[in-house]
Amino acid sequence: MEPPSLEQEEEKVLVSKHSWQPCPKARRRLRGCMEVVKGLLFRVGEDWYFLFVLGVLMATISFMMDLIIFRLYEAHRWLYQEVGDYLVLKYLSWTIYPVALAAFSTGFANSITLHSGGSGIPELKTILSGVELEEYLAIKNFGAKVVGLTCTLSAGSTVFLGKLVSREFQQEFQHKAQRQGRSAPCPLHDKFKQNEMLVAAQAVGVATVFGAPISGVLFSIEVMSSHFAVRDYWRGFFAATCGAFMFRLLAVFNSEQETIAALFKSNLKIDFPFDLPETFFFVILGAICGAIACAYLFCQRWLLAAVRENRLTGRLLATECVLCCVCLSHSLHPCVPQCVFVSPGASVCLIHPSSHSKPLYTVLVVLLLASITFPPGLGQLMASRLSMKEHLISLFDNRSWFVLAQNASMATTQLGDPRGLWQEWCHPSATIFGTLVFFLLMKFWMLTLATTLPMPAGYFMPVFIYGAAIGRLQGEVLALLFPHGIRAEGAVYPIVPGGYALAGAAAFSGAVTYSLSTALLVCEATGHMAHVLPIMLAVLVANAITQKWQPSFYDGTIIVKKLPYLPRIRSRHIASYRVVVKEFMEQQVVAVAKGDGFEEVLAALNATTDKEYPVIESKESPMLVGTISRAKLVAFLQSHEHPQAPPGPPQEKYITFSIPLQPASTGTLGEDCAVEPIVLQLSPWTSLHQAHHLFELLKLQHIFVTHYGKLLRRAIEELAKEA
Structure with a gap:
């Protein structure tokens, strides 16, 4: 008699397990069909879902978040108006609320995790x-970012920080999106796909802030990747389009708009927005x-380093350490990465970070x-009553403020009227040009100081507004010099200051972030494409100067945070192409033999x-056979007896580990540990630029240099640390 087949055995198990359910064969077939459908769907479009x-x-x-921020910001504005004409109460309501x-x-963000401060883009570049x-x-970290960024943005233009990640996207979105991208089960060899998903997740941040899916991708x-496969564009465009469409659709459902429209409305649609001489x-x-971007980047980097190195501010921003001494038995301590072997009775300090003094630094700076932005004081010369969005809407106005100030009364209008926001830039004791110049001078150092705050914040929107103010100032000056426009080929083309504001916003933000896509970003965000050519010219010139x-x-x-990031090769001199690996490779390499x-x-x-x-064949024959991780070497030591360890079980007064140790062994490394194969090797005569491209393309932290298979050195691993 033949033994039962595998299908018959499965059917018996299914019937015995669910004997009360009818039609076991039909249920088994249906389950099989569902598995096939699921496999086909996820094979075709797992990434799409x-x-x-x-x-x-x-x-x-x-x-x-926008709804909550709007309510909190309106509450601040209402409180400031309701206190009446009492100057002290006005000052307290204006300062205490954002503080x-x-x-x-x-406090909240740093109590959850110490990684929540700042914009996060430098760290994300390091991860990628x-x-x-x-x-x-x-x-x-995502939860800390969401709550912390909501509170930061609710402070309004007082702190002058934005929702767009310091790089333009909402950081928190990047964190969440990228966390999700990494959480999917993925083999180690598919790490490149993880990075592509992270870049796509980054694009969602811009799309859900500006409603600009194309420029978001x-x-x-541009900002996150040095090399990107064109075939993976669809991931970024699909996710960004879904995010941007949903973001604008929710605004329609919430009755904020009648239909889907640009986020920052502009009225620049004229027949001839600019002429050739105007370029x-x-x-x-x-x-x-x-030029201004170069000055800003230098001052920002210098101030960030100075604040960290200063004795007073350094203590406020430093992470306090709570130390506790623990006595261990002779074993490896898993909680102390720098300590490999702990002898019996040794004292080890476990560090628990805390940051109770960081809110104090934030209070002092925000106060x-x-x-300074108090409206009855200097704030009246900086349009401090406007929100970040209202700043942009007013700066993108196509009308000349100088002409409006001469022909219109200075009657106070409601802040909610977009056509009257320009009056916030007018003051009886100063002209439009004076308020714009004062705004640029004050916001330069105020924005630089705000970037040192240890709280979740975005820094792209502030530089975007700052650039729009630069362009607005130049546009107003040209409108004053050419009141009737520029005459060319028998026609007169009027000066549109709002067009210069668009170009300034794109040029300055692009120069600060080393990106050209900001030219398209301003067009998508405003729905105005007529100025795309002069905007692109301004962005190219600004980038050329800054990158130099x-x-x-x-x-x-x-650089300031000393993150392990491979720097760019700034020199493109012909002599740099003659530099080979053996001239700069790391000289001290510790290898283990099988x-x-x-x-x-x-x-x-x-x-x-x-x-x-690196793992070599033997000390006498240093042929490189593979690599092994530090964790595996630690596990190897944990499973072996120390030759000098005292006999007998460890005494009870010592702390034991919760991780069960393997039975003691006396084997060698090659017998007890799996060696990972080498992905890539370099020759000593490989050029500097070739090695640098390989590091960037393959996302590697080190590459071993071999000569006819023999291990020599390790290439440029320490270069980023030294930079």
Whole structure:
């Protein structure tokens, strides 16, 4: 008699397990069909489902944040108006409200995780370069970002920080989106796909803030990736389109708009917005924005480093450490990464970070900024009563403020009227040009100071507004010099100051972030495409100047924070192409042999703190056979007996680990540990530029240099640390 087949056995198990359910064969077939359908669907479009949910979810969160921020900001405005004409009460209501929100944002976010401060783009660039930053994309960091950023933005233009990640996208969205992108089960060899999903998730942030899916994708690629596969464009465009459409659709459902429209409405639709001779002025605007961007980037990087190094502010911003001493038995302590082997009775300090003094620094800085922007004081010369969005709407006005100020009465209008927002820039004791110049001078150092605040914030929107003010000033000056417009070919073309504001916003923000997609961003955000050519010219000129003299905002922050990020090769001199790997490779490399035992592995771990070690055939024959991680070497030591360890079980007074130890072994490294194969090797005569391209393209942290298979050195791993 033949034994029962596998299908018959499965049917028997199914019937015995669910004997009360009818039709076991039909249920089994139906389950099989559903599995086939599921496999086909996810084989065809697994990424599509994830990206669709990602875009819709992030748009919903962004819209809900906007609602809360609007209510909190309106509450501040109502409180300021309701206190009456009492100057002291007005000052207190103007300053205490943003101070309280900023202090709560700093305290709450840093109490959840120490990674929640700032914009996060430098850290995300580091992650996309192949470096693992622990817990940076964790769900708790996302929650801290959402709450902290909501409070930060509710403070309004007093603090002059934006929702767009310091790079333009809402950081929190990037964190959440990228966390989701990494949480999907993915093999190690598919790490490139993870990075592509992270870039797509980054694009959702811009799309859900500006409603600009195309420029959102391009901006995320420019800012986050040095190399990007064109075939993966669809991920970013699909997710960004879903997010942007959902974000604008929610505004319609909430009765904010009658239909889907541009986020920042402009009235620049005239038959001839500019003429060919006028492009010269846009080139000059690009040069001005590039020069100011260089000064801003230098001052921002210098101040950020000075605040960290100063004794007083450094103590306020430093992470306090709570130390507790623990006595351990002879074993490896898993909580102390720098300590490889702990002898019996050794005392180890476990560090628990805390940051109780950071809110105090935030309170002092925000109080200073709020006092300066107090409307009855200096704030009346900076349009401080306007929100961030109202700043942009007023600066993009196509009418000349100088002409309006001469022909219109200075009667006070409601702030909600977009056509009357320009009056916030007028003052009886100063002209339009004076208020714009004062705004630029004050906001230059105020924005620089605000970037040092240890709370969740976005820095792209402030530089976007600052650039719009630069362009507006030049447009008003040209409108004054050419009151009847520029005559060309027998026709007169009027000066449109709002067009210069668009070009200034794109040029300055593009110069600060090293991106060209800001030219398209302003067109998508305003729905105005007529000025795209002069805007692009201004952006190109500004980028050319800034990239020559200063690192970008994000690269500068990476330098100050000393993140492990591979810097760009700034020199393109012909001599740099003759530099080869053997001239700059790391000289000290600790390797382990396949025949090494406890003593040799312990010595290697104590010698360096590398996360990965090269494995050679033997000391006599240093043929590179692979690599092994530090964690595996630690596990190897945990499963072996120390040759000098005292006999008998450890005493009860010592703390034991919760991780069960394997039975003691006396095997060698090659016998007990799996060696990972080598992905890539370099020759000593590989050029500098070739090696740099490989590091960027493959997202590697080190590449071993071999000569006829023999291990020599390791290439440029320490270059980023030294930079």
